[in-house]
Every structure is written in structure tokens, then in C-alpha cells.
Amino acid sequence: MSTGTQDANGTTLKQRYDDVKSRIAAAARRAGRRPEDVMLVVVSKSGSVEQIRELMQMGQVDFAENRVQQLLQRVAQVDEWRARRAELGGSAPAVRWHMIGTMQRNKVKKAVEAVRLIHSVDSLRLAEEIQVAAAKRESPVEVLVEVNVSGEGSKHGVAPGAARHLVAQIETMVNVRARGLMCMAPLEGGVAAARPTFERCRELYEDIRQTGVGGERFNVLSMGMSADYEVAVECGANLVRVGGAVIGPPQVSEEPDEA
Ligand SMILES: *Cc1c(COP(=O)(O)O)cnc(C)c1O
Numbered sequence: 001m002s003t004g005t006q007d008a009n010g011t012t013l014k015q016r017y018d019d020v021k022s023r024i025a026a027a028a029r030r031a032g033r034r035p036e037d038v039m040l041v042v043v044s045k046s047g048s049v050e051q052i053r054e055l056m057q058m059g060q061v062d063f064a065e066n067r068v069q070q071l072l073q074r075v076a077q078v079d080e081w082r083a084r085r086a087e088l089g090g091s092a093p094a095v096r097w098h099m100i101g102t103m104q105r106n107k108v109k110k111a112v113e114a115v116r117l118i119h120s121v122d123s124l125r126l127a128e129e130i131q132v133a134a135a136k137r138e139s140p141v142e143v144l145v146e147v148n149v150s151g152e153g154s155k156h157g158v159a160p161g162a163a164r165h166l167v168a169q170i171e172t173m174v175n176v177r178a179r180g181l182m183c184m185a186p187l188e189g190g191v192a193a194a195r196p197t198f199e200r201c202r203e204l205y206e207d208i209r210q211t212g213v214g215g216e217r218f219n220v221l222s223m224g225m226s227a228d229y230e231v232a233v234e235c236g237a238n239l240v241r242v243g244g245a246v247i248g249p250p251q252v253s254e255e256p257d258e259a
Pocket residue numbers: 043045066100101224225226227241242243244245
């Protein structure tokens with residue numbers, strides 16, 4: 001589907017992208033912050049590679065996937081496209097990849113090579129595996145600690161009370177750096193349930209910052225998806241992960257990674 005093509009709901013990719021960006025900017029202003037202080041990460045998991053390329057040409061740099069396999073596939077496809085453009089004398093737009101889903105142990109190594117930020121670190125064991133996998137890298141792997149603020153059993157993430165300790169443990173690792181926290185709103189309850197969750201996560205984030213345990217670079221608060229990113233920005237998110245609101249109807253099916 002190309003930029004100018006309308007989806008079933010009558011909007012184009014560009015219209016949706018521009019709309020999300022202006023809503024983020026408005027939410028930031030409502031919260032007394034600058035629009036440029038909130039980073040939009042487009043979650044491309046249900047989008048096509050063509051949409052990713054089109055968004056890159058609109059200036060979007062940060063993309064997220066939740067399955068390692070699809071992430072690696074897309075990194076390769078996009079890199080090939082960038083190389084081809086460069087060969088033809090065009091400029092190759094920048095791209096940065098984020099991992100936002102659960103990672104199986106056997107896929108950590110490959111993921112680590114491809115991503116700028118891993119949002120989904122929720123155990124010491126996973127952090128240790130990243131540490132080992134990153135041994136050969138020149139710079140540390142940057143991660144967020146995923147917090148299960150709402151306490152839902154089905155969700156990943158550490159308990160709020162354990163987040164600070166995990167950050168401290170990560171800070172002892174040479175090849176991993178804790179950059180902040182990530183959380184998700186409860187599955188049920190809509191925006192009304194999202195707000196207190198985001199507020200709680202913001203408080204936790206500020207508490208950890210105040211202790212200084214993550215250092216100066218502990219400065220990322222990743223929260224908010226298509227249904228609740230405006231609320232998240234109002235509550236202090238400086239990174240939002242938006243999929244469907246930009247991508248539109250799913251272009252690829254989401255099958256779970258095989259183990
Ligand atoms: C899929 C996903 C998103 C984006 O969800 P949308 O509702 O499509 O915006 C954000 N964060 C995580 C962790 C996800 O898995």
C-alpha cells in the first residue's frame with residue numbers, strides 16, 4: 001500500500017502519521033513540555049516493509065518489532081534498500097530498531113546485534129544473557145526495565161518494588177546500560193485505567209532517577225500505545241510506541257515466534 005493509497009477507513013499512511021505526530025505535540029504542550037522531547041517509535045510489527053520505507057522517507061527514524069525473527073528480516077530488507085539507494089547516489093535515510101517483545105534465550109545474541117534499544121528486560125537472567133551476547137560490541141547495549149505496574153498476571157515485567165534493584169544490578173554489567181523504564185497499560189479499562197498506571201510508572205521512574213542508581217543516562221520513560229499515547233505523554237512519557245494508529249489495518253499477520 002503506497003503513501004497516497006487510502007485504506008478501508010479512508011486515510012493514508014501519511015495522514016495517519018501526521019495525525020499521530022500532531023497529537024503527540026499537542027499532548028506534550030498540554031503537559032507543559034516541548035513536542036521534540038517526546039520520541040515517536042513506530043511499531044511496525046503489523047505493517048509492511050514498504051510502509052517502513054515510506055515512513056523513513058517521511059523522516060521517521062525509529063521502528064520497533066516484538067519478534068526477533070521478523071526484526072532481523074526487516075533489518076536485512078531495509079539495509080538492502082538503503083544500500084541500493086546509496087549506490088544510486090541517493091541519500092539513505094537513517095533507521096534505528098527497537099525490540100519491544102519477549103526474547104527467547106536462543107535469540108538474544110542476534111537481537112543484540114541489530115537493535116538500538118531493548119525495551120523488554122524484565123529479569124536479571126535476561127540482562128545477564130544480554131551482557132554475555134554483547135561482549136564483542138564496542139558500546140553497551142541500552143535497555144529499559146519493563147515494569148508490570150498494574151500487576152496483571154498475564155503481563156511481563158518486574159514488580160514495581162523490584163525495578164530499582166534490577167536497574168542497580170544492570171549497572172554493574174559492563175556491556176549493558178539501563179536507560180529507563182517501560183510499561184504497558186492494563187488490557188482492560190481503557191484510558192481510565194491507563195492514566196493511574198502511567199502516573200505510577202512515572203513516579204517510580206522519578207524515584208529511581210533521584211537515587212542516581214542509573215546515572216545521568218537513565219532518562220527514558222517508554223509508555224503509551226495507539227489507544228493511550230496521548231494520556232501517556234500527559235503523564236510524562238518521553239517515548240511512545242505506536243503501531244496501529246500509524247500503520248492502519250494490519251498488512252502482515254502476527255504469528256508467534258516458534259521456540
Ligand atoms: C504491539 C505493541 C505496541 C503497539 O501497539 P498498537 O496498539 O498497535 O499501537 C506497543 N508496545 C508493545 C510492547 C507492543 O507489543
